[in-house]
Amino acid sequence: xxxxxxxxxxxxxxLAVAAQPAVEAPLTRVLRAVVRDDGRVDYRRLAAEHRDxxxxxxxxxxxxxxxxxxxxxxxTAFLVNAYNAHVLERVLATxxxxxxxxxxxxxxxxxxxxxxxxxxxxxxxxxxxxxRQDRVGAVRVPRSLRALxxxxxxxxxxxxxxxxxxxxxxxxxxxxxxxxxDADLGARWRAFLGSSRAARIDGRGRLTLSSLFDWFAExxxxxxxxxxxxxxxxxxxxxxxxxxxxxxxRSAADLRADARVRFAYDWTVNRSR
Numbered sequence: 238x239x240x241x242x243x244x245x246x247x248x249x250x251x252l253a254v255a256a257q258p259a260v261e262a263p264l265t266r267v268l269r270a271v272v273r274d275d276g277r278v279d280y281r282r283l284a285a286e287h288r289d290x291x292x293x294x295x296x297x298x299x300x301x302x303x304x305x306x307x308x309x310x311x312x313t314a315f316l317v318n319a320y321n322a323h324v325l326e327r328v329l330a331t332x333x334x335x336x337x338x339x340x341x342x343x344x345x346x347x348x349x350x351x352x353x354x355x356x357x358x359x360x361x362x363x364x365x366x367x368x369r370q371d372r373v374g375a376v377r378v379p380r381s382l383r384a385l386x387x388x389x390x391x392x393x394x395x396x397x398x399x400x401x402x403x404x405x406x407x408x409x410x411x412x413x414x415x416x417x418x419d420a421d422l423g424a425r426w427r428a429f430l431g432s433s434r435a436a437r438i439d440g441r442g443r444l445t446l447s448s449l450f451d452w453f454a455e456x457x458x459x460x461x462x463x464x465x466x467x468x469x470x471x472x473x474x475x476x477x478x479x480x481x482x483x484x485x486x487r488s489a490a491d492l493r494a495d496a497r498v499r500f501a502y503d504w505t506v507n508r509s510r
Contacts, residue, residue, distance in 0.1 A: 259297035260318050261412040263290040267325070268410050276407025277509040284329055291329070294322045294412075299351030306353070309387040310415035313367065316385065317397045318412050319352050320362055328401050328506060336402050336504040345400065357382055367394055368456065392456040392467075393422035395449050396429040404434055404447060404503040430471035436480060444483045446492065448502035454489035463488040 267287045271279045283291065298319045306312045327345045336342060349356040357366075364370045365378035366385050372378065396406040397413065406429040413421055429435050435447050450457065450464060457467045465484030469477045483498075492498045 260294045260301070260315070260322065261414055263293040263297070264318055264322055264412040266290045267294065267322075268408060268412065272408045272410045273509050275509075276405075277403075277507045278325070278328075278401075278408065279509045280329055281509075283325065288329070291322065291326060294318075295326060295351075298322060299354070301353045303353040303355070303385055306385065308415060309389070310418045312385055312387050313391065313394065314413040314415045314418045315353070316362055316367055317394060320359055321397075321399050321408060323350050323352075323359060324399060324401050334506050334508065336400065336506060353385060355381055363398060367398075368453075390456050390459060391422065392453065392459070393426040395453050395456065396425040397422055399507075401506050402503060403505045403507050404501075405507065406434065406449075407507075427471050427473075430468060431473050431476055436468065436472075436484075438479070438483070442497070444480075444498045445501050446498065448500045450489070451493065451500040458489060464492060 267283065267290045270287050271283045273279060298315075301315060306315055324345060327348075331344055333344075336345065346360045347358050349358055352362060358373070361373050361378060361382060365373045366382055367387065368390055369386050370378065397409065399405045399408045406425060409421065409425060435450075437445050439445070446468075450468065454464050458464055460467075462470070463486060465487035469481060469484050472480065484492075487495075493500075
């Protein structure tokens with residue numbers, strides 16, 4: 238290695254480190270300890286043994302320099318980690334067992350939180366930043382938050398964001414990183430579509446789909462494929478063959494209009510039993 242190359246690497250090193258959110262190490266310790274194989278979360282262990290790690294991750298999330306998040310992968314990995322970490326903290330703080338019945342919606346999604354030196358709600362993070370919506374509710378997304386947006390909407394984020402409900406795609410057992418983001422999002426999307434959380438057929442041949450496909454159909458269909466084909470494309474081959482007659486060529490509008498198709502979501506908090 239030449240001296241010039243070494244000097245260049247040393248000059249670039251602070252930028253590389255700064256671009257990697259410090260949230261990843263403590264959040265990974267939390268997730269490896271509390272995420273179960275069935276996707277449920279051991280909140281008792283989180284409270285007893287890993288509260289400090291979670292708070293360290295949240296401090297790093299609040300203190301992150303947004304200017305250091307330069308690529309779409311860095312932004313997306315950081316924002317997904319921020320969302321998931323704050324949801325864990327809100328469930329821990331409230332002790333809720335059902336998102337809807339105990340009005341955890343307000344505490345989870347609409348209370349301002351510190352993210353990358355700014356105040357935003359999780360609704361703003363998800364819809365205004367990651368989904369690039371101009372308004373969240375009746376409020377226009379501030380320019381400072383729009384600056385954090387990835388250039389495009391990746392529908393696979395909906396298999397990575399976890400809102401603490403049983404029907405959510407399960408948490409990954411480690412923090413997301415920019416280096417492995419594409420592979421991780423692809424794996425989470427395929428795992429979700431391969432599970433009964435995404436789709437199931439009952440004994441009468443009726444199809445139940447996750448409400449995520451109803452709420453975020455525009456994200457999934459943005460590339461031009463109808464929702465049914467996008468779902469089939471992510472399923473394992475054998476499973477896709479089973480669902481083909483229910484989904485092939487069908488848009489979200491088609492599926493919503495079909496009386497034999499329903500969208501459902503279980504908002505029970507994903508506490509381990």
